[in-house]
Amino acid sequence: MFEEATGDLTNVLYDIALAGKIISGYVRRAGIVDDVLGSAEKTNVQGETQQKLDVIANETIKQAVAHTGRICVMASEEEDDPIPCVSNPDGRYVLMFDPLDGSSNIDVNASIGTIFSIHKRSEDPTATALDHTLQPGTNQVAAGYIIYGSSTVMVYTAGQGVHGFTLDPTIGEFRLLNPDVKVKPSGKYYSVNESNFSRWSDGYREVVRHLKGAVGGPANQKNARYIGSLVADFHRNLLSGGVFMYPGDTKNPNGKLRLQYEANPLAFVIEQAGGRASNGRTRIMDIDPTELHQRVPLVIGGVNDVQFVEDMIVATDGDG
Ligand code: AHM
Ligand code: MG
Numbered sequence: 001m002f003e004e005a006t007g008d009l010t011n012v013l014y015d016i017a018l019a020g021k022i023i024s025g026y027v028r029r030a031g032i033v034d035d036v037l038g039s040a041e042k043t044n045v046q047g048e049t050q051q052k053l054d055v056i057a058n059e060t061i062k063q064a065v066a067h068t069g070r071i072c073v074m075a076s077e078e079e080d081d082p083i084p085c086v087s088n089p090d091g092r093y094v095l096m097f098d099p100l101d102g103s104s105n106i107d108v109n110a111s112i113g114t115i116f117s118i119h120k121r122s123e124d125p126t127a128t129a130l131d132h133t134l135q136p137g138t139n140q141v142a143a144g145y146i147i148y149g150s151s152t153v154m155v156y157t158a159g160q161g162v163h164g165f166t167l168d169p170t171i172g173e174f175r176l177l178n179p180d181v182k183v184k185p186s187g188k189y190y191s192v193n194e195s196n197f198s199r200w201s202d203g204y205r206e207v208v209r210h211l212k213g214a215v216g217g218p219a220n221q222k223n224a225r226y227i228g229s230l231v232a233d234f235h236r237n238l239l240s241g242g243v244f245m246y247p248g249d250t251k252n253p254n255g256k257l258r259l260q261y262e263a264n265p266l267a268f269v270i271e272q273a274g275g276r277a278s279n280g281r282t283r284i285m286d287i288d289p290t291e292l293h294q295r296v297p298l299v300i301g302g303v304n305d306v307q308f309v310e311d312m313i314v315a316t317d318g319d320g
Helices: 008-028 052-065 103-108 129-133 194-199 202-211 230-240 259-272 303-317
Strands: 039-043 049-051 071-076 093-101 112-120 140-148 152-157 162-168 173-178 189-191 242-246 276-278 298-301
Touching: 008 052, 008 093, 008 112, 008 140, 008 152, 008 162, 049 052, 049 103, 052 071, 052 093, 052 103, 052 112, 071 129, 071 259, 093 103, 093 129, 093 259, 103 112, 112 230, 112 259, 140 230, 140 259, 152 173, 152 230, 152 259, 189 230, 194 202, 202 242, 202 303, 230 242, 230 259, 230 298, 242 303, 259 276, 259 298, 276 303, 298 303
Parallel strands: 071 093, 189 242
Antiparallel strands: 039 049, 093 112, 112 140, 140 152, 152 162, 162 173, 242 298, 276 298
């Protein structure tokens, strides 16, 4: 094991932390300096309007890792195709990221975040750039996010627990202030965009009726919290306990969130914190990706909370 330990992975995490500091600087100056807030008047691969900060964050991360020799291929939620690092095709790692998740919250000063997922390069010598990125979540060697909230916090796992680092602006460094984070098996919050209720399956409607105490009595009742910024909703539930859901519905059968940029990295974090992540029936990290930008329904949180949702989905909607 030690023969392989070159320090490359640690340095990739430092590179991402550096990008996070730079992005945090832009976020903190949003509205103060020009060219940070508002639409970039472009659309990304999913047809969504890009914000200027989406574009800035995307470029910042690419610049932080592209020439280090450590990454062979990157993929970004904001780019159509995988990005080979042409100056270092032999880099040992693959980096996938959502540069600035929760863009709709940028202009209203709510928390947003960067999500990242790191794999080793495929061992297949004929692997294309796309092949390197189409690996299941179980292959991740590290993953995490940086939340730009009341403070800037980087949370990551490299498979040995989950650790939270707060950016201390007085020294410009991340400090380990929240080591070995664990999520409660059952928490007090549920987070879901309930305006989609009429388009959900009977199973998800039944789940939410229970979580709001409309049926089944107070046993499963929780408080509702949903800001529409995945990193912020996830971070709150990680620390305070709860379950986040973004189900599929009749309009979007696989929901909204992306397997490789959002669901898998957060699944790795939640599992390392003692929780679970599921698409309602199957463990997220066991799903074999077939497309870089594929979407997946997501149920993520404490073990008992996710189990409750899965049981009710299967009991109501069947095995799928
Ligand atoms: P984005 O990656 O384009 O920012 O979209 C993802 C965001 C998540 O942060 C959040 O959980 C979700 O979209 C909210 O969607 P909705 O507004 O449909 O509830
Ligand atoms: Mg996103």
